[in-house]
Amino acid sequence: MADPNSIQYFEPISILIVEDNEIDHKVLEAMLSEAPPLISRLKTVSSLASAIKSLSSDQFDVVVLDLNLPDSRGQDTLKQLNKMYPDVAIVVNTGAYEDELGVKTLGFGAQDFLVKGKYSTYILNKTLRYAIERKRLEIELKQAYHKLKETQAELIQVEKMKVVGSLASGIAHEVKNPLAIILFGITYLSEQIKPKNKEVQLVFENIKEAIDRANNIISDLLNFSKINHLNKRKEDLNEVIEKSIMLVKHEAERSNVHINKNLDPNLPEVEIDRNRIEQVFINLFLNAIQAMPRGGTIKLKTYSHQIQKNTGEMSWIHDNGFKVGQRIVIACIEDQGCGIATEKINKVFDPFFTTRPTEGGVGLGLSVSKNIIDIHEGHIAIENQRKGGVRVSLAFKT
Ligand SMILES: Nc1ncnc2c1ncn2[C@@H]1O[C@H](COP(=O)(O)OP(=O)(O)O)[C@@H](O)[C@H]1O
Numbered sequence: 157m158a159d160p161n162s163i164q165y166f167e168p169i170s171i172l173i174v175e176d177n178e179i180d181h182k183v184l185e186a187m188l189s190e191a192p193p194l195i196s197r198l199k200t201v202s203s204l205a206s207a208i209k210s211l212s213s214d215q216f217d218v219v220v221l222d223l224n225l226p227d228s229r230g231q232d233t234l235k236q237l238n239k240m241y242p243d244v245a246i247v248v249n250t251g252a253y254e255d256e257l258g259v260k261t262l263g264f265g266a267q268d269f270l271v272k273g274k275y276s277t278y279i280l281n282k283t284l285r286y287a288i289e290r291k292r293l294e295i296e297l298k299q300a301y302h303k304l305k306e307t308q309a310e311l312i313q314v315e316k317m318k319v320v321g322s323l324a325s326g327i328a329h330e331v332k333n334p335l336a337i338i339l340f341g342i343t344y345l346s347e348q349i350k351p352k353n354k355e356v357q358l359v360f361e362n363i364k365e366a367i368d369r370a371n372n373i374i375s376d377l378l379n380f381s382k383i384n385h386l387n388k389r390k391e392d393l394n395e396v397i398e399k400s401i402m403l404v405k406h407e408a409e410r411s412n413v414h415i416n417k418n419l420d421p422n423l424p425e426v427e428i429d430r431n432r433i434e435q436v437f438i439n440l441f442l443n444a445i446q447a448m449p450r451g452g453t454i455k456l457k458t459y460s461h462q463i464q465k466n467t468g469e470m471s472w473i474h475d476n477g478f479k480v481g482q483r484i485v486i487a488c489i490e491d492q493g494c495g496i497a498t499e500k501i502n503k504v505f506d507p508f509f510t511t512r513p514t515e516g517g518v519g520l521g522l523s524v525s526k527n528i529i530d531i532h533e534g535h536i537a538i539e540n541q542r543k544g545g546v547r548v549s550l551a552f553k554t
């Protein structure tokens with residue numbers, strides 16, 4: 157029969173013993189040193205503070221933890237260590253007659269427990285290795301769960317878009333024709349009547365404006381369901397932006413909003429469907445203008461950027477499949493408006509999410525824009541600025 161003390165494991169493990177009782181840690185060290193090839197590193201410390209210090213400077217596979225230390229006692233010791241180092245396996249080393257406490261520690265993040273004086277070298281080795289394996293599986297499970305949640309959220313969004321898309325195009329077509337008839341009728345009537353009375357003229361104007369607004373909403377809806385067809389060409393993004401500015405100039409002037417441009421003249425070309433991207437910029441400019449009803453400045457900036465390794469700044473670039481070394485073109489739109497409430501910022505890309513229902517908001521601008529940017533394999537991010545107002549960042553592949 158094989159000697160139970162010499163179980164053949166393949167990977168040597170590193171162990172941190174946290175134990176203030178000298179006899180207890182001597183016993184542990186002695187038992188562990190019976191199987192030296194199975195251990196790559198063994199370190200003993202006698203307080204929680206020194207355990208934290210060791211874990212922050214070195215990597216250990218497993219911690220054998222006494223709960224009652226000079227600087228921390230009971231479950232808190234375990235909770236604190238588990239919170240700070242969630243990826244390290246922890247085996248609690250409890251005193252004799254503390255089996256019940258040992259079981260409880262499993263609920264606070266320990267992978268297993270040992271009862272002092274009641275284990276052999278074999279049990280000790282087995283417990284440590286099982287704990288490491290359990291931790292590894294726990295991490296894998298957590299990652300899989302996280303991924304699943306993300307995928308689920310994406311699927312829901314895609315499904316929602318599909319439903320909205322088909323509903324929208326159906327309704328839009330039905331409404332577009334009657335609207336055209338109304339517009340034709342009203343134009344015809346006003347030409348026939350040629351009203352001199354200012355009030356009657358105003359009524360005609362108001363009707364035409366209302367039709368215009370309805371038409372715009374319908375175009376949005378139709379675009380929403382059609383954006384999968386792109387007509388991409390190499391374009392100068394600055395030109396596309398200038399064109400969009402032209403189209404919102406009137407709105408901006410009316411609200412006393414000034415657009416301050418800082419466009420990089422050496423921008424590399426980007427491959428885009430210019431009509432679609434124009435539509436994105438128009439949506440973004442209109443949102444910024446609408447956020448500043450009493451006037452203000454929109455700061456607009458374009459620049460190119462070669463992606464360096466993850467430095468923390470612009471973390472969204474790295475989350476979005478852009479690769480290190482790739483050159484991207486970035487456009488940034490900052491306004492001085494009201495900003496977006498924290499609890500709403502995650503919803504602004506949802507179709508039909510609007511905080512301006514009474515002012516004619518439909519809540520399609522940003523969801524359409526995001527769709528357009530997504531099928532260009534670009535990225536759009538929206539955030540509140542520290543100094544107030546919103547910043548929208550767009551990234552395009554070159
Ligand atoms: N620049 C901005 N400043 C403040 N809030 C904004 C801005 N852009 C978008 N939002 C918020 O996001 C919501 C959704 O925007 P959007 O999809 O364009 O729909 P809509 O403009 O029709 O409301 C807006 O109702 C508003 O609450």
Ligand SMILES: [Mg+2]
Pocket residue numbers: 439442443520521522
């Ligand atoms: Mg909008």
